[in-house]
Structure formats: C-alpha cells, structure tokens
Amino acid sequence: MPGKGMIGLAKTLPIGIPAQIEQHNRKVRTEVHARLLSMSFEEFEDLVGVLLAELGFDEVVVTPRRSDKGIDVRGTLVVGEAVRIRMAVQVKRWKDNVQAPTVQQVRGSLGTHEQGLIITTSDFSPGARKEAVRADAIPVGLMNGQQLINLLLEHEIGVRRTSLDLFEVAPLTEVPGPVGD
Numbered sequence: 001m002p003g004k005g006m007i008g009l010a011k012t013l014p015i016g017i018p019a020q021i022e023q024h025n026r027k028v029r030t031e032v033h034a035r036l037l038s039m040s041f042e043e044f045e046d047l048v049g050v051l052l053a054e055l056g057f058d059e060v061v062v063t064p065r066r067s068d069k070g071i072d073v074r075g076t077l078v079v080g081e082a083v084r085i086r087m088a089v090q091v092k093r094w095k096d097n098v099q100a101p102t103v104q105q106v107r108g109s110l111g112t113h114e115q116g117l118i119i120t121t122s123d124f125s126p127g128a129r130k131e132a133v134r135a136d137a138i139p140v141g142l143m144n145g146q147q148l149i150n151l152l153l154e155h156e157i158g159v160r161r162t163s164l165d166l167f168e169v170a171p172l173t174e175v176p177g178p179v180g181d
Contacts, residue, residue, distance in 0.1 A: 017166070032149050032158060036121045037093060044093045045072045047157070048119055051148075054155040057087070070109040085115055087141075092120040100127040103140050116140035119148055 057075035073089040106116040
C-alpha cells in the first residue's frame with residue numbers, strides 16, 4: 001500500500017490463503033482447457049451434450065457424425081416449464097478464434113424454429129460477434145472457452161469441488177449463553 005497522500009497504480013494482490021486458492025483455481029482452469037483441447041472431437045461433442053443437459057436442456061442428442069450438416073448437438077432449452085427453445089449447437093475444439101463464416105454456416109444449418117449456438121474452446125473474432133447479432137438475421141449465441149470452462153466448473157463436470165472449513169475467532173458477545181437460561 002502506498003503511504004499517506006500517495007496513489008498506487010498497481011492492483012492490490014490477495015495474500016495468504018485466498019491467494020493460494022486463486023492460484024490453484026487458475027491452474028485447474030488451465031488444465032481443464034488443456035484437457036478440452038486434447039479430447040477427440042467425438043469426446044468433446046459428448047461432453048457438450050452432458051453440459052447442456054446439466055444446464056436444463058431436454059432431448060439432448062449428439063447428432064450422427066457423418067450427416068450432421070455442421071450441427072453437432074441438438075436440444076431443447078426449457079425455461080420454467082413454460083418456454084421451450086429448440087437449439088442447434090456447433091462445437092469447435094479450436095485454438096484459433098471462430099470467424100464470421102462459421103456463424104453464417106450455423107445459421108444456414110438451422111431447422112425450422114431453431115436457434116443457433118456455437119461453443120468453442122477458443123474465442124470469437126469481432127466479425128463473428130458482429131455476424132452473430134446481425135439485425136436482419138436469426139441471432140446465433142456464442143460461448144467462448146472461458147465461459148465453457150466456467151460452466152464446467154460450476155456444474156462440476158470434469159472437476160471436483162473441495163470445501164474447506166475456515167474458523168475465525170468471534171467476539172465473546174457471540175458466544176451462546178448456558179443451556180436452560
């Protein structure tokens with residue numbers, strides 16, 4: 001911390017146990033990303049199918065690989081048992097960013113009343129992001145590698161959450177009184 005009247009330009013870094021946890025979790029995220037990139041495309045498509053089911057999709061089907069026409073997984077997103085949105089998902093286990101022509105391909109592969117979604121291990125170019133929300137076309141949802149990893153961790157797919165109990169001394173006023181008073 002800078003002294004009185006001084007301003008620091010660096011962000012204060014966590015110390016102690018929180019810093020160790022943050023560092024450990026960064027390593028886990030990096031390892032999960034490496035595992036995603038080392039999977040076969042079939043394994044990756046199956047993993048996305050599992051994730052979609054965990055996210056509340058019904059009727060999740062990994063499409064037959066020979067005749068998928070660019071759509072790798074199909075499912076129906078159910079919101080509050082009242083809204084059902086048919087989704088056609090293309091997965092990209094790539095290191096390079098997904099470009100606009102891929103968004104156009106997904107849009108062209110959509111069935112009647114389907115929405116599109118692209119899930120990648122990388123990210124999306126500015127052109128792909130712009131194409132996905134083009135005003136005169138069906139919007140296509142985009143999920144990048146960071147979002148994918150966040151969801152895998154949140155739903156404990158390919159990872160295990162470990163809880164630790166951390167005790168701190170409380171003021172004596174918080175100590176319960178004798179039983180029977």
